[in-house]
Amino acid sequence: MWQNPDRKNVMLFALSLAGALLSKFTAGILFFAFVAIALSTRWRSVPGQPLAKPEARAWRRLRWRVTLRGILWAALIVYLFYFVFSLNQTTDVLYRLGHGSAAIPLRRLLMPPWLYLRGVLMVLITASRPTFILGHSYPHGVWFYFPVLFALKSPLGFLGLLVLAVVFALRQKRRDEGNAPTIPAELAIHWRVLWVSLIVFTGFCLLSRLDLSIRHFSVPLALLILLLAPLPRLVERLRLSAPTQGRLAAAIVAVLALSCVFTAVRLYPYYFPYINAFSFGHPAYALMNDSNLDWNQSLPEVKRFADQHGLQRIDLDAHGFNDPTVTVPQAEFWDCQRPTAADDGQWVVVSATMIMDDHNCVWLMLYSHQTLAGGSMYAVHLPEHIPTAGSLGGPPLPDAFREFAGAPFDIRAFFLNVIRHPEKLPQAMQEMQARFSSSNKSESRPPPPPNPK
Numbered sequence: 001m002w003q004n005p006d007r008k009n010v011m012l013f014a015l016s017l018a019g020a021l022l023s024k025f026t027a028g029i030l031f032f033a034f035v036a037i038a039l040s041t042r043w044r045s046v047p048g049q050p051l052a053k054p055e056a057r058a059w060r061r062l063r064w065r066v067t068l069r070g071i072l073w074a075a076l077i078v079y080l081f082y083f084v085f086s087l088n089q090t091t092d093v094l095y096r097l098g099h100g101s102a103a104i105p106l107r108r109l110l111m112p113p114w115l116y117l118r119g120v121l122m123v124l125i126t127a128s129r130p131t132f133i134l135g136h137s138y139p140h141g142v143w144f145y146f147p148v149l150f151a152l153k154s155p156l157g158f159l160g161l162l163v164l165a166v167v168f169a170l171r172q173k174r175r176d177e178g179n180a181p182t183i184p185a186e187l188a189i190h191w192r193v194l195w196v197s198l199i200v201f202t203g204f205c206l207l208s209r210l211d212l213s214i215r216h217f218s219v220p221l222a223l224l225i226l227l228l229a230p231l232p233r234l235v236e237r238l239r240l241s242a243p244t245q246g247r248l249a250a251a252i253v254a255v256l257a258l259s260c261v262f263t264a265v266r267l268y269p270y271y272f273p274y275i276n277a278f279s280f281g282h283p284a285y286a287l288m289n290d291s292n293l294d295w296n297q298s299l300p301e302v303k304r305f306a307d308q309h310g311l312q313r314i315d316l317d318a319h320g321f322n323d324p325t326v327t328v329p330q331a332e333f334w335d336c337q338r339p340t341a342a343d344d345g346q347w348v349v350v351s352a353t354m355i356m357d358d359h360n361c362v363w364l365m366l367y368s369h370q371t372l373a374g375g376s377m378y379a380v381h382l383p384e385h386i387p388t389a390g391s392l393g394g395p396p397l398p399d400a401f402r403e404f405a406g407a408p409f410d411i412r413a414f415f416l417n418v419i420r421h422p423e424k425l426p427q428a429m430q431e432m433q434a435r436f437s438s439s440n441k442s443e444s445r446p447p448p449p450p451n452p453k
Contacts, residue, residue: 001013001063001066001067002037002041002063002067003048003189003190005062005063005066009066010066010073011070011073013070013074014069014070014071014074015074017030017071017074018074018077018078018081021074021078022081025119025120025122026123028120029200031071032204033193033196033197033201034067036196036199036200037192037193037196038063038064038067040196041060042060046188046192047185047189048189078112079113081112082111082112082113082116083111083112086112087108089115091107091111093114094107094110097110126210127208127209127210128140128209128210129209129212129405130405130406131212131289132288132289132356132357133145133148133149133287133289134148134287135286135287135356137357137402140209140211141209141210143207145211146202146205146206146211146214146216146220149214149217150214150217150221151278152276152278152279152287153214153274153275154276155259155260155263155264155276156259156263156277157256157259157260157263158256158260160256160259161228161231161253161256161257162224162228164252164253164256165228165231165234168231168234168238168249169182169234171238172238175241182233182234182237183230194226197219197223198227201219201220201223205217205220212289212291214292232253235250267374270374270375272291272292272293272294272295272297272298272374273293273294273373274374275287275288283352283375284352284375285352285353285355285356285357285375290353293319293351293352293375293376294352294373294377295319296318296320296322296324297376298351298372299324299327300327301373301376301377302314302324302327302331302372302377303328303329303330305349305370305372306347309347311330311347313330314328314330314332314346314347314348315331315332315334315343315348315349316331316332316348316349316350317334317349317351317359317361318331318354319351319352319353319354319358319404320412321411321412321415321416321419322419323416323419323420331349333416334348335359336350336355337359337360337361337395337401338395339382339386339395341386343382344382344383344384344385344386345382345383345384346381347379347380347381347382348379349372349377349378349379349380350377350380351377352375352378357402358402358403358404358405359401359402359403360400360402361396363394363396364382365380367381367383368380368381369381407436408436408438408439409435409439411432414428414431
C-alpha cells in the first residue's frame, strides 16, 4: 500500500488488518509496527520516495492518509462482524445506559465495541503470570524467556541458515558497496516492513510478562523465515566472485535446509516437546514449561500405553482443564505430589509440565519410567512401597507443593467437577471466588510479630 497507495491496495490492507484484529486481541501490536515503519522512512528513504524534504513530506502524508483510511475500513469490518454475532446476546451488561425505548437500540449498537474492548481488557488483566525457564520459576515473564526458547526449540539447521544469512549479508555489504543491492528496488519497502516488524514484535515479546509458550513468539519466527529469502541470491553472488567458496557455501546451505526437513520428518508427530542439542542432555521438563512440552495432545499415547499393559485403571496427572476420560477411559485424576498407599507398585502417568513447573514431582524420575509422545508425558512404575513425604525417593512435603498455573489450589479439579456436573457451576464459581479471595487476604496479611522472650 505504501508502494502503490491505490484503492485496491487500501482494501486489501483493510481486509488483512480486519482478519488480524478478529483473530487475536493482541493484534493491536500491528499499529506500533505501522508507526515504526512510517518513521523509518524519515530516517532512511526507500526506492520511489522523494529526497527533497517538501516532496518527501507530501509523499508520507498521502500514505498516512490511505493507512488511516484502511484502518477505518478494518474497524468497520470488525464492528459489523461483532454486531452480527452479538444480535442474540443480551445487552444487560450496558444497563447503565438505561432501559427505555431509546436506550435499547443504543445498547445494541454499542455492544460490538464493548465486546471487543472487554476482550482486550481481559488480555491486559491476565498478561502477567508465573513462568518457568531453565529450571527456575519466576512470578512473571522475564526478558530472556523467548531468546532461550528460540535457541532451544529451533532446529539447528534453521539457526545455521540464519547465521549464514547474516554473515553473507555483511560480506556483500562490505565488498559490493554501491553496486546493485541484494534486495531488488521493487521489493525494498517489503523488506523494510519485514525487518522493522520483526524488531517491534520481538521487542513486545521481550517486554511481555506473559511467558508461557514458544507459540507466543510465532510472529517473529515467521518474519525470520521470510528474512531468509535473500540467502540464495547472496550465495549466487559469492559463487560469481569466489567460485570455490560459493560452491562450498551452496553445499552448506543445502545441507542445513535438508537437515530441517530431516528433523521435521524424524520428530513427526511429536513436535511439542522438541529441544535441540543445546539442551546438553537436560530433559525438556527441566528447561521449559506449558505447551512447550505438553498440551494434552498426548492422551492417545496414554490410552495406547494403558491398553498395551492391560491396565483397567491408571492414575493420570495431566496438564489442562479437560476431562481425560474422554480419550483415556481408564484414567483417574491424580496429583503426583499426593500419592497414597493405593498407588504402591502401580503404573502412573504424569505430564512433563507437572514434573518441575506446575507440580513438584522430580521424585518420580528416580523410578523406572517410559517417555510417551516424545517426552510430553511419562509413564512411571512406582515402587512397592512409596517412601514417606520429604524422604529420599518420596514425594515433597506440603510446603514444597506447587499448583497448576500458580493458583492457590488445584483448579484442575474444579474444572473437572464442573465439566462432569455442569449444574453445579454457580455454586462452584462462588466457591472458587471465595478460595481466591481467602488466598489473596492471607498473602497480603503481614506476618505476626515475634513473641517476646
